[in-house]
Each structure stands twice: as structure tokens, then as C-alpha cells.
Amino acid sequence: MKKKLMVIPLILFLLLFGFSFYKYHSIHKFNANAVKKNIDFLSNSDFKGRLGGTLENEEAARYIQAQFEAENLKKFNSNYYYQVFKTNYPKKVTGTPYLKVIDNTNTLVKTYTYGKDFKEDLLSFKQNHPILYKNFSFSESKYYIKVHSGNNIYVFYCPEKDNLSFRSSFDGNSPYSLFVSTTEQTLNELKNYLKNGYIVDCFIPYENSETNLKNIVGYIKGKSSKNPIVISAHFDHVGEDLNGNIYHGALDNASGVSFIIEMSKFLKSLGTPDRDIIFAAFNGEEFGLKGSEAFVNKYLSSIKTASEFNFDMVGSKTPLCIMGAKKDSANTDLIRETADICSNDNVPFNYLFENASDHSPFRDNKISALTFCDNDTSRIHTPSDTASHISTAAIDTCFEVASKEIINKAYASNPFILYNKEITLFSLCGFILSSLITIVFILKKTK
Incomplete structure (x- = not known):
């Protein structure tokens, strides 16, 4: 009878280990090198700085849409991955x-x-x-x-x-x-x-003109559409000058949109979240946050209780910056929660409170929002903002902080996601210990 009882924890630990190990291996491992590869692609000379209103900006939008489609994200806007909005832009003339x-x-x-x-x-x-x-x-x-x-x-x-x-x-x-x-x-x-x-x-030879731009938006369907999570970044930049010098916009902000593409793969692999997770690649940020403003205005009724995590300039060797709006402070809920993660994990960080990125239209409408930013302004909006200066270590740091807060909000009821590594190690140790105890018991019985 004792022998049978001793086998029970052995089986339980084995089953727990098997399930948690399977879950661990089914999760897409966030890959900073894949982020860097996308940054390199989107900031190369073929896209000519991705200025809103240009063919190259449209091509960048199509590329991002293809990435969302490949990951089987659902179309957020009825039958489309894109939201069209009107804005002024600087049109090059003869x-x-x-x-x-x-x-x-x-x-x-x-x-x-x-x-x-x-x-x-x-x-x-x-x-x-x-x-x-x-x-x-x-x-x-x-x-x-x-x-x-x-x-x-x-x-x-x-x-x-x-x-x-x-x-x-x-x-x-x-x-x-x-x-x-x-x-x-x-x-x-x-x-x-x-x-x-x-x-x-x-x-x-430029003039103010009007054009249509596209935000690219997809989502992971959660168990509930209440209190969604919005993960965003802008993909437009400032184009090229009249001598043909290209403003590549690697850090600002091919980095952010490449980051959320990789984040979508990671979160999609975790299974069904508790809440919808929306991925928004905003256009027209360099025209005064026009894309995020259009998004918030159109979908306010469904996102007014959302939590928004924006990524703008990720991948520079500077302390991680948590950016809130001008009226925010270190005690604003989402900012305080994120700062606590940094403090607990010994991640150097600082605060910035400016309406200088796509979190701003959300905060203007009292939606919880912040921007993750490596606040290095030494090269941005110049031709030297190229992928060669991007740090994968900084990308990993941002992911370690941001993913914890996002997972906590999106999968809070699933311990196999929140504590997968810990459960795997615990069950393995439990299985080994139970095996040793069982072997010792059997050996004693045979003497």
C-alpha cells in the first residue's frame, strides 16, 4: 500500500512537468535579433524614410500588414487590417x-x-x-x-x-x-x-497638401472584449531631403513597430488571453500624432477602459525611459506598476512626462497609457539614425519589463503562463526527489 501511495506524487510531478515543459516549448521565444532584422529592413534606403503620403510609406504599411496576417491576427476593422484617415502632409513639388x-x-x-x-x-x-x-x-x-x-x-x-x-x-x-x-x-x-x-x-519645393494614410491594426481575441490591451508603435518617419539624403528612422521608429511585430508572435503563442490584445501600427505620428488620434477618436467607446503600451525608440544603450503624459506622475497607476517591475528586477530607468508620442491621445481621453522609450536623441531625425546603432540588449531589457506587465494584465488567471518556468523547474525537482525517495524505499524493501 505504501508503495502505491509513493507512486502517486511521482506520477503527479511527471504529469505536471510534462505539461509545463510542453507549454514552455510551445511558447515563441521573443527574439531581439528578429527585431533587429525587421528594423534593418524597414529603415533601409528602399523605404526612403517612410514619410507619410509617399509610396514608400504605403509599402511599409503593406509589409506590416503582411506580418500581422502571417501571425493570423484578427482584422480589427471589420474586413480590413487598416484604418484610413485624412491628414495634411508635406508634398514635394517640382x-x-x-x-x-x-x-x-x-x-x-x-x-x-x-x-x-x-x-x-x-x-x-x-x-x-x-x-x-x-x-x-x-x-x-x-x-x-x-x-x-x-x-x-x-x-x-x-x-x-x-x-x-x-x-x-x-x-x-x-x-x-x-x-x-x-x-x-x-x-x-x-x-x-x-x-x-x-x-x-x-x-x-514642398507644399502643404492633403492625403489618406493608413494605420495597420490586428488583434488577438480574448475571453472578453472588456478592458482590452493596446500594444502600439508608429512606423512613419520624415522621409528624405532635397539632396536625396535619407532619414532612415531606425531607432525612431522602425524599432518600435518591429518590437510589436515580434511581441505579437510571443503573445499569440501563449494561448487565449483574458482580454482582447490589439496591435496598432500607427501612421502620421511625425505629423502630430495623427494616426493614434484618429484611432482613439474612432474606437473610443470600445477602448475607453483599455491599457495602452506604446513603443517609441527601443534599442539604444541608455536607461529605459517610462514616458507618461504631461499631467501624469510617478504615482499614475500604470506608470507606478511598470516602475515597480524595473525596481524589483534592478533595471535602470527614468521618467519622462511629455505629450510627445502616441500615448498622448489615449491619456487625453483618460485611458491608461504609457510609452516605453530609450530616450537617445543624439541621432534621431538625422540621416545617421541607422540600424547599425541598434542594441539587441536594450531590446531584451524593454521586453523583460513590458512583457511582465502585459502578461500580468492579459493572462492573470493562468499560472502556467505567469510562472511557467518556475512550475517546470519545481515539477522537475519534485519528480527527481520523488523518484529518489521511491528508489530508496524499494531498495530497503528488497534487503
């Missing part, structure tokens, strides 16, 4: 950029070189051809000239260290008509020319 100075006899005094002395900033192109002469006023500082001409405001400014490579996000609602970055020498010369009655003639 012509060559120039900045020149003419005197009142129509004689050319000075011609500046594009890319060396001046360059467009992407902020606004409400007017792309200012001719500044007599009927204007301007204010100045050491680093800028602000010119008022009729209903238009033109800004010429000198960036830090005369670095003309930085390109701002576009703002279709900007009160300004045109931004032009210049070297310090060019700016000082323009001040003198304007003060002395010369004509300053500038042309930048």
Missing part, C-alpha cells in the same frame, strides 16, 4: 530649392548653397516662396529671424553647431508658413540684407 539676395536694381548679390548654407525644415509649407522686400517686419535674436509679411510668418533659424542635418516633424496646423534652417554666418548676413533694403528670395 523645382529646385534656392535662397538668394537681389538688390533694388534686380542684380543678383548673393546665392546660397542648399545643404551647405541653408535647408528646409519640415515643419510647415503653407507658403513655400517668400519674396521679402519692404512690406514686412521682423524680429530677431542671435539664433533666428521671424519675418511677418502679410498673413505669413517665416522663420529663418540657426541650429546648434550649424548642424543642418536635423529635420523636424511636420505640423499641418502650424501658425507659421515656412521654416528654413541656416548656418550662423548665413543668418547674420540675411539680417543685414533685410535691414539694408535688399530683396531676399527663397523657394522650397
Whole structure:
């Protein structure tokens, strides 16, 4: 009888180990190298910086959609993986950029070189051809000239260290008509020319125009559609300049969208979650968070009790940054929970409270949301933001933190997901110990 009783825990531990081991091996292992591979693909020169409104942006959207389809995510928008929305964008038009100075006899005094002395900033192109002469006023500082001409405001400014490579996000609602970055020498010369009655003639071949953009959205169906989880990242960037220099946008934000593609594979392999998990690749972030704003506005009734985890710039060798909105604090629930994971796991992190990424439209509507960010601004919005600078170790760190919080919310009732590794080790140890006890008992009985 004792012998039979001793076999019972042996069988139970064996069954528990077998099930947990099977579960462990059926789970897709999050692969930072696969993330890096997608970053490299989406930030390569063929996509020309993924500027919203371009063919290359549309091709990036199709690629992301194909990844969601391959993972058998459900279509979120009826029969489609995409949500279409209208927005303004900077449309490239025919012509060559120039900045020149003419005197009142129509004689050319000075011609500046594009890319060396001046360059467009992407902020606004409400007017792309200012001719500044007599009927204007301007204010100045050491680093800028602000010119008022009729209903238009033109800004010429000198960036830090005369670095003309930085390109701002576009703002279709900007009160300004045109931004032009210049070297310090060019700016000082323009001040003198304007003060002395010369004509300053500038042309930048872009214009504000309207286009349709696509968000790409899929989801994993949960046991309940209440309190869904939204996992998001934007995939657009700022394109290429008029010399053909490509702003690759590897860290910002091929990294984030590549991260959520890999995260979808991991979470899909865990089985049915308690709540729907929505994966949203937002467009138009570089135009003022237009994609996430359109998403929240359309689906507010079904996501108002959601938890949103956004990923923007993941993969730089800096401490992980937990970004909330301006009105948030370290005591905001979702931020505090995530910070506790970092503290418990000895993960260096810091806070940032800005409406500077796609968590902002969610927070504006009182939806729990945060952005995971490696806040390295040394290369972003420049041609040097390439995949060669991406750190897979930083990607792994972000996953270790974010996945714990997401799993906790999505699979809280399933210990085989929350504690799979621990259960596997426990059952293995229990099986080995039970086996040893049984062997010792049998050996004693045979003596």
C-alpha cells in the first residue's frame, strides 16, 4: 500500500512537468535579433524614410500588414487590417530649392548653397516662396529671424553647431508658413540684407497638401472584449531631403513597430488571453500624432477602459525611459506598476512626462497609457539614425519589463503562463526527489 501511495506524487510531478515543459516549448521565444532584422529592413534606403503620403510609406504599411496576417491576427476593422484617415502632409513639388539676395536694381548679390548654407525644415509649407522686400517686419535674436509679411510668418533659424542635418516633424496646423534652417554666418548676413533694403528670395519645393494614410491594426481575441490591451508603435518617419539624403528612422521608429511585430508572435503563442490584445501600427505620428488620434477618436467607446503600451525608440544603450503624459506622475497607476517591475528586477530607468508620442491621445481621453522609450536623441531625425546603432540588449531589457506587465494584465488567471518556468523547474525537482525517495524505499524493501 505504501508503495502505491509513493507512486502517486511521482506520477503527479511527471504529469505536471510534462505539461509545463510542453507549454514552455510551445511558447515563441521573443527574439531581439528578429527585431533587429525587421528594423534593418524597414529603415533601409528602399523605404526612403517612410514619410507619410509617399509610396514608400504605403509599402511599409503593406509589409506590416503582411506580418500581422502571417501571425493570423484578427482584422480589427471589420474586413480590413487598416484604418484610413485624412491628414495634411508635406508634398514635394517640382523645382529646385534656392535662397538668394537681389538688390533694388534686380542684380543678383548673393546665392546660397542648399545643404551647405541653408535647408528646409519640415515643419510647415503653407507658403513655400517668400519674396521679402519692404512690406514686412521682423524680429530677431542671435539664433533666428521671424519675418511677418502679410498673413505669413517665416522663420529663418540657426541650429546648434550649424548642424543642418536635423529635420523636424511636420505640423499641418502650424501658425507659421515656412521654416528654413541656416548656418550662423548665413543668418547674420540675411539680417543685414533685410535691414539694408535688399530683396531676399527663397523657394522650397514642398507644399502643404492633403492625403489618406493608413494605420495597420490586428488583434488577438480574448475571453472578453472588456478592458482590452493596446500594444502600439508608429512606423512613419520624415522621409528624405532635397539632396536625396535619407532619414532612415531606425531607432525612431522602425524599432518600435518591429518590437510589436515580434511581441505579437510571443503573445499569440501563449494561448487565449483574458482580454482582447490589439496591435496598432500607427501612421502620421511625425505629423502630430495623427494616426493614434484618429484611432482613439474612432474606437473610443470600445477602448475607453483599455491599457495602452506604446513603443517609441527601443534599442539604444541608455536607461529605459517610462514616458507618461504631461499631467501624469510617478504615482499614475500604470506608470507606478511598470516602475515597480524595473525596481524589483534592478533595471535602470527614468521618467519622462511629455505629450510627445502616441500615448498622448489615449491619456487625453483618460485611458491608461504609457510609452516605453530609450530616450537617445543624439541621432534621431538625422540621416545617421541607422540600424547599425541598434542594441539587441536594450531590446531584451524593454521586453523583460513590458512583457511582465502585459502578461500580468492579459493572462492573470493562468499560472502556467505567469510562472511557467518556475512550475517546470519545481515539477522537475519534485519528480527527481520523488523518484529518489521511491528508489530508496524499494531498495530497503528488497534487503
